[in-house]
Amino acid sequence: xxxxxxxxxxxxxxxxxxxxxxxxxxxxxxxxxxxxxxxxxxxxxxxxxxxxxxxxxxxxxxxxxxxxxxxxxxxxxxxxxxxxxxxxxxxxxxxxxxxxxxxxxxxxxxxxxxxxxxxxxxxxxxxxxxxxxxxxxxxxxxxxxxxxxxxxxxxxxxxxxxxxxxxxxxxxxxxxxxxxxxxxxxxxxxxxxxxxxxxxxxxxxxxxxxxxxxxxxxxxxxxxxxxxxxxxxxxxxxxxxxxxxxxxxxxxxxxxxxxxxxxxxxxxxxxxxxxxxxxxxxxxxxxxxxxxxxxxxxxxxxxxxxxxxxxxxxxxxxxxxxxxxxxxxxxxxxxxxxxxxxxxxxxxxxxxxxxxxxxxxxxxxxxxxxxxxxxxxxxxxxxxxxxxxxxxxxxxxxxxxxxxxxxxxxxxxxxxxxxxxxxxxxxxxxxxxxxx
Amino acid sequence: xxxxxxxxxxxxxxxxxxxxxxxxxxxxxxxxxxxxxxxxxxxxxxxxxxxxxxxxxxxxxxxxxxxxxxxxxxxxxxxxxxxxxxxxxxxxxxxxxxxxxxxxxxxxxxxxxxxxxxxxxxxxxxxxxxxxxxxxxxxxxxxxxxxxxxxxxxxxxxxxxxxxxxxxxxxxxxxxxxxxxxxxxxxxxxxxxxxxxxxxxxxxxxxxxxxxxxxxxxxxxxxxxxxxxxxxxxxxxxxxxxxxxxxxxxxxxxxxxxxxxxxxxxxxxxxxxxxxxxxxxxxxxxxxxxxxxxxxxxxxxxxxxxxxxxxxxxxxxxxxxxxxxxxxxxxxxxxx
Amino acid sequence: xxxxxxxxxxxxxxxxxxxxxxxxxxxxxxxxxxxxxxxxxxxxxxxxxxxxxxxxxxxxxxxxxxxxxxxxxxxxxxxxxxxxxxxxxxxxxxxxxxxxxxxxxxxxxxxxxxxxxxxxxxxxxxxxxxxxxxxxxxxxxxxxxxxxxxxxxxx
Ligand code: FES
Ligand code: FES
Numbered sequence: 001x002x003x004x005x006x007x008x009x010x011x012x013x014x015x016x017x018x019x020x021x022x023x024x025x026x027x028x029x030x031x032x033x034x035x036x037x038x039x040x041x042x043x044x045x046x047x048x049x050x051x052x053x054x055x056x057x058x059x060x061x062x063x064x065x066x067x068x069x070x071x072x073x074x075x076x077x078x079x080x081x082x083x084x085x086x087x088x089x090x091x092x093x094x095x096x097x098x099x100x101x102x103x104x105x106x107x108x109x110x111x112x113x114x115x116x117x118x119x120x121x122x123x124x125x126x127x128x129x130x131x132x133x134x135x136x137x138x139x140x141x142x143x144x145x146x147x148x149x150x151x152x153x154x155x156x157x158x159x160x161x162x163x164x165x166x167x168x169x170x171x172x173x174x175x176x177x178x179x180x181x182x183x184x185x186x187x188x189x190x191x192x193x194x195x196x197x198x199x200x201x202x203x204x205x206x207x208x209x210x211x212x213x214x215x216x217x218x219x220x221x222x223x224x225x226x227x228x229x230x231x232x233x234x235x236x237x238x239x240x241x242x243x244x245x246x247x248x249x250x251x252x253x254x255x256x257x258x259x260x261x262x263x264x265x266x267x268x269x270x271x272x273x274x275x276x277x278x279x280x281x282x283x284x285x286x287x288x289x290x291x292x293x294x295x296x297x298x299x300x301x302x303x304x305x306x307x308x309x310x311x312x313x314x315x316x317x318x319x320x321x322x323x324x325x326x327x328x329x330x331x332x333x334x335x336x337x338x339x340x341x342x343x344x345x346x347x348x349x350x351x352x353x354x355x356x357x358x359x360x361x362x363x364x365x366x367x368x369x370x371x372x373x374x375x376x377x378x379x380x381x382x383x384x385x386x387x388x389x390x391x392x393x394x395x396x397x398x399x400x401x402x403x404x405x406x407x408x409x410x411x412x413x414x415x416x417x418x419x420x421x422x423x424x425x426x427x428x429x430x431x432x433x434x435x436x
Numbered sequence: 437x438x439x440x441x442x443x444x445x446x447x448x449x450x451x452x453x454x455x456x457x458x459x460x461x462x463x464x465x466x467x468x469x470x471x472x473x474x475x476x477x478x479x480x481x482x483x484x485x486x487x488x489x490x491x492x493x494x495x496x497x498x499x500x501x502x503x504x505x506x507x508x509x510x511x512x513x514x515x516x517x518x519x520x521x522x523x524x525x526x527x528x529x530x531x532x533x534x535x536x537x538x539x540x541x542x543x544x545x546x547x548x549x550x551x552x553x554x555x556x557x558x559x560x561x562x563x564x565x566x567x568x569x570x571x572x573x574x575x576x577x578x579x580x581x582x583x584x585x586x587x588x589x590x591x592x593x594x595x596x597x598x599x600x601x602x603x604x605x606x607x608x609x610x611x612x613x614x615x616x617x618x619x620x621x622x623x624x625x626x627x628x629x630x631x632x633x634x635x636x637x638x639x640x641x642x643x644x645x646x647x648x649x650x651x652x653x654x655x656x657x658x659x660x661x662x663x664x665x666x667x668x669x670x671x672x673x674x675x676x677x678x679x680x681x682x683x684x685x686x687x688x689x690x691x692x693x694x695x696x697x698x699x700x701x702x703x704x705x706x707x708x709x710x711x712x713x714x715x716x717x718x719x720x721x722x723x724x725x726x727x728x729x730x731x732x733x734x735x736x737x738x739x740x741x742x743x744x745x746x747x748x749x750x751x752x753x754x755x756x757x758x759x760x761x762x763x764x765x766x767x768x769x770x771x772x
Numbered sequence: 773x774x775x776x777x778x779x780x781x782x783x784x785x786x787x788x789x790x791x792x793x794x795x796x797x798x799x800x801x802x803x804x805x806x807x808x809x810x811x812x813x814x815x816x817x818x819x820x821x822x823x824x825x826x827x828x829x830x831x832x833x834x835x836x837x838x839x840x841x842x843x844x845x846x847x848x849x850x851x852x853x854x855x856x857x858x859x860x861x862x863x864x865x866x867x868x869x870x871x872x873x874x875x876x877x878x879x880x881x882x883x884x885x886x887x888x889x890x891x892x893x894x895x896x897x898x899x900x901x902x903x904x905x906x907x908x909x910x911x912x913x914x915x916x917x918x919x920x921x922x923x924x925x926x927x
Contacts, residue, residue: 017564018493018503019718022656024865025489026508027482031872032860032879034807034847041806058683109684140683167612188749191678192671193687195695196483197811197819197873197907219481220521221511243511247809247873248907249483250668254523279812283693284685288678326456333607333616338449346612354683360523362668363450367729370448371750374733378444378740388445388737392624397449403620406613412721414622414648414711419447421646421707422626426443431628433443434741484871484908656867656913663910664870690816690905698898698911703927 027245039201039217039244040276047203048077048117050265050275051124053131054284055102055111058142058319058354059155060135062102065114069130075123078269079131080115085264087233091256093223093359097156098320100231100260106135107155107319108356110285117265117273140354144293144314147351155319155352162321165329167346167404175308175343179299183379187296187372191316192289194361198247199277200257200286204266213240214263219253231260232267239263251360255322257286287359290327291316292368296335298376304386304394308343309336309376309404313369315350315358322359325350331365336404337373338415339395344404387436389426392419438634438772441641442742446734447624451617452722453526457606460526460618462534463517466495466542467595470588472566472581474501476538477509479519480531485724486657487527491535493653494717498539499546500563501580517597525621525722528653530602532717538598545593550583619715621726622648625666627734628702631742633772636758638739640670643731644705650713650721659706662727667701669731675700677751744770776836780805781849789836796820796831799846807847807876811905818904821877822846828884830903847876850883859883859921868917870908878904882918891924 030036067079082089082103089103090096102111114131118124141147147160154160176182202216212234218224221241229236246253262275277285293314299307313331317324332348381391396416402408426432454460465477476495482488488508496503509515519531543563550568551558554577562569567576568583587594607614626644631637645662652658675694679686687693712719732750740746745760764770773788780803787802796813799805799822808831811819815833822831823845850857859879862868869875878901885892885900892900897918898911906914919926 016497016718017500018497019653020651020655021493022654022867023489023493023503025486025657025867025869026492026506027488028864028869028872029856029860031869031875032864033851033856034876036872037806038809038873040810041800043801043804056684109680142680142683165612166610168610169613185746185748190750191680192676193678193693195676195693195905195907197817197871197905198809199811218511219483219523221481221513222479222518223521225513240512240514242514243481245510246481246483246871248871249481249522250907251523253483254521276810279690279814279817280688283678283688283690289672326454326458329456330451333451333455333612334449338447338620338622355680356678356685362665363725363729364524366448366450366725367669367672367732370446370729370733371736374446374448374730375736375746375748377447378737379746382740392445392447396447403449403616404612405607405616407615407617410714412619412650412711412713412715414650414709414721415447415449415624417709417711418622418624418646418648418707419445421709422445422624422644425626425644425646425705425707431443431626434441435744436741484869484873486870660867660870660909660913663912664908665910667910668907689814690812691814695905695907697902697905698915699902701911704910704912 036245038198038247039203039215042203044205044272047272047274048119048269049121049124050115050117050262050273051128052112052261052281053114053128055106055113056109057106057135057137058109059138059140060106061138062104062106063136064134066132067114070116070127073123073127073130075119076116076127078117078265079127080264080268085231087231091227091231092321093255093323094325095321108354110356115261115265117269142353142355144316144351147353155354160352162350162352163325165332165348167332167344169404170343172308172310172343172345175299178301179307180302181380181383182297182299183376184297187294187375189292189368189371191291193283194250194252196248196250196252199279199282201276202258202262203272203274204262205272206266206270211238211240212263212267214259215242215244216259217246217253218243219249224256224259227256228260228263232263250362252286254360255287287322287357289361290324290358294372296372296376298380300380300384302384304384304391306339306341306395309341311335311346313348316353316355317350318353318355318357320357322357324358327365331369333405334366334369335373338397340397340401341404382436388433389419389423439630439632440742441630442738444627444734444737444741445624446730446737448729450525450621450726450729452529452619452621453524453602453617455604455617460520460530460602462519462531463599464535464538465517465597466538468542468584470585472579472584473505474499475507475509476535477516479511479516480527481511481522483522485661486654487522487531489657490528490532490653494532494535495539498536499543502566505566525725528720529716529722530600532720533600534598536717537600538596541596545587546580546583549587549592550578553586619713619721621721621723623726623730625730625734627738629735629738629742631739633743633761636754636761638674638752638757640702640735642702644707646707646709647723647727648709648711648721649723650716651710651719652708653718653720655708658708658723661724662706663704665727666704666731667696669728670701671696673732673735674751778839778844780844781846791835791837793836794832795834795836795839798836799831805846805848809873809876819874819877821880821904823880823884826887828881847879862917862921866917866920867913874904874906878914886922891922
């Protein structure tokens with residue numbers, strides 16, 4: 001097996017035949033040759049093309065949807081709205097707050113309202129523009145501050161604060177008392193897109209034995225099946241989900257994206273249906289990275305030892321939860337960073353808004369938390385006149401020490417080794433901080 | 437001088453897998469045909485990060501086969517068992533063990549039959565790269581293909597499956613105290629930036645990423661995760677942003693939503709650290725998310741080191757950085 | 773619907789198409805040459821890159837009527853005698869490929885570069901693929917693979 005001579009020096013094969021060896025990826029050559037078939041590359045005889053009509057406004061009551069002009073577009077085979085769903089018009093990863101197609105209300109500007117399947121993509125595209133929506137606008141909730149306002153209208157029945165989690169350790173007052181320096185700061189992070197180069201896509205068809213088969217760009221076919229079957233009123237063993245080669249996921253394809261829509265159209269038309277999101281569809285719809293508002297207070301003694309972390313984290317999950325409550329809870333669990341912190345108070349708040357919804361994305365809340373805890377570490381270092389490297393080394397978790405949740409570390413705890421590696425790199429390359 | 441340079445560090449830990457009492461399983465079937473070729477039916481999706489390759493490496497290692505004789509079948513509810521999602525940096529960590537288990541059992545079956553063929557104990561045998569050896573001997577006594585053919589001829593079992601549960605109990609609801617995750621990933625990064633104080637433009641000159649892989653099963657793939665993760669972190673720190681206008685997305689084209697190109701991503705130096713994790717396959721840990729988390733804070737800290745101004749809101753766009761510089765100038769706190 | 777004969781990868785393909793259809797759609801949907809990918813369909817991502825008379829172009833913003841009588845080269849046309857092109861080999865072996873969706877476009881941009889400039893510097897390589905977005909790799913291993921394919925030293 002060919003091995004690039006510059007593969008790496010970090011890990012040699014050692015006693016192993018294959019572990020630690022940089023064999024080329026098993027699927028890479030086909031990708032280089034252009035023969036790998038992603039969903040959008042597939043065709044089937046009689047296949048229809050699908051398009052989605054999005055709501056376009058963030059919060060409104062649906063008074064009516066007029067599809068009469070859309071069905072007249074030549075080549076159109078089906079125009080579907082919520083009433084055409086044979087099963088339960090609800091799904092979601094943690095709670096079932098998403099509609100396959102919007103029914104009572106529109107909760108984001110990217111709610112799917114209607115579906116079209118047609119002989120060509122052009123016909124489907126033309127048809128969705130001819131669907132007329134009669135919407136009665138509602139006051140939209142567009143910020144974390146808005147969502148916290150108890151007088152604001154509720155996006156779901158549950159109210160806009162979906163959940164709150166708390167981390168408590170030690171004695172916060174004691175930590176404050178022992179501090180020689182305290183840094184207080186508010187951080188805000190923004191909405192980010194996964195931007196996998198392959199957009200969300202599914203190809204659905206009835207197989208000869210009557211099983212609805214959905215070939216899709218997904219990170220988890222079994223959970224897709226769990227959500228597809230009830231919406232389409234099929235038993236789960238009559239739904240087959242096949243993971244196609246995926247052109248990037250980064251968390252987005254953890255959720256249902258195109259699967260139920262393609263399946264519904266295939267069921268209704270009894271024809272294969274390919275639904276490939278346009279880049280615009282992908283940019284506006286489905287989950288993003290959570291914007292967070294993070295208020296942090298962190299203390300340290302003059303020797304650099306952390307004394308406490310006191311923080312509130314507010315996450316905007318948009319109109320649908322997806323995995324939002326877990327993302328924001330995970331941010332709270334990781335709010336103290338890879339350090340030994342004796343006294344902790346962290347509250348997290350998962351909030352619904354009418355913004356685009358957020359869910360799993362590479363980093364899963366820990367990235368936002370790290371923006372805050374690492375900026376705090378740096379501020380402490382500067383205030384104390386300790387180098388940013390040293391303040392980390394003073395506080396890193398080590399075997400026998402415990403995380404913010406009291407989990408005692410074993411020999412697998414590697415944080416100190418990574419900081420030391422950076423320190424060595426700086427020394428050997430004569431790199432120095434400007435300000436410390 | 438309108439260009440100022442600075443260095444910044446970011447560190448992080450990341451709970452691998454799901455925690456919170458969420459199902460966190462891996463599973464795979466494995467089967468060896470009469471000619472010694474092996475198929476692994478692995479329910480873990482490969483989005484390009486390489487879990488199919490890791491599965492092939494683990495299976496080849498444990499069975500003792502040549503990797504070119506391993507075929508991995510991708511996730512399909514009809515042919516592969518449920519292996520949970522590929523997310524939470526858990527695929528190698530969880531599915532690696534499930535495949536290890538399946539492959540060990542298959543290996544055992546093969547060695548049992550080989551022991552019968554050569555009238556020895558199965559513990560006296562081992563397999564490497566498609567051949568069976570007496571332990572410590574230099575030349576093989578049979579090929580795995582011959583042994584597999586024999587198992588099939590005798591009607592023996594030449595297949596197995598493996599399952600691994602990485603689920604952990606939820607933390608305490610009031611205090612969040614408890615063992616939140618089975619394991620953690622660890623990483624630190626150094627970023628070097630240059631800030632143009634006339635435009636607010638930040639250029640990342642270099643990133644050094646020290647990521648603890650536990651054991652790098654495929655070092656080039658690990659480096660690929662580190663470099664791709666850092667590039668995504670550069671985008672998050674500096675440019676990428678969805679802009680909503682009264683809830684309506686305005687960044688609905690790649691012309692408006694900017695992602696880093698080959699000209700924006702600097703050299704990314706990979707420092708693979710290996711602190712063995714007793715719970716991972718061959719000591720390996722998850723790295724996909726740890727590779728991306730430290731980049732943004734490292735860049736924000738480097739901006740501070742360069743200009744003495746802390747950017748607390750992301751992304752650090754030229755407008756935001758320039759405005760912060762102007763405000764500092766107005767307060768007399770900025771030295772050009 | 774009009775009739776087109778298109779010269780692609782050294783073969784002549786006959787197809788019917790509307791004049792405003794993009795070359796990319798015709799390649800992918802009519803001729804089933806799906807190696808060229810559609811990442812945006814608006815000329816922003818580079819995943820649809822093909823060569824037109826030896827120059828890299830974005831096939832999603834070219835109308836099929838614009839390529840009559842011209843030579844198109846797609847990723848499917850690179851292997852010679854059944855052997856992958858060295859760029860394809862190096863991309864595979866050096867980790868230049870993760871999800872692979874950007875890969876054909878990057879390979880075509882790189883091929884065009886090496887035709888013009890067989891020993892490019894790292895900066896020239898980075899510039900040549902600047903119109904090809906890759907979300908997975910951070911570009912480092914792609915650059916290494918292209919340096920290897922060109923036989924220039926790797927950093
Ligand atoms: S598909 Fe042509 S540039 Fe993106
Ligand atoms: S390898 Fe996934 S976009 Fe480049």
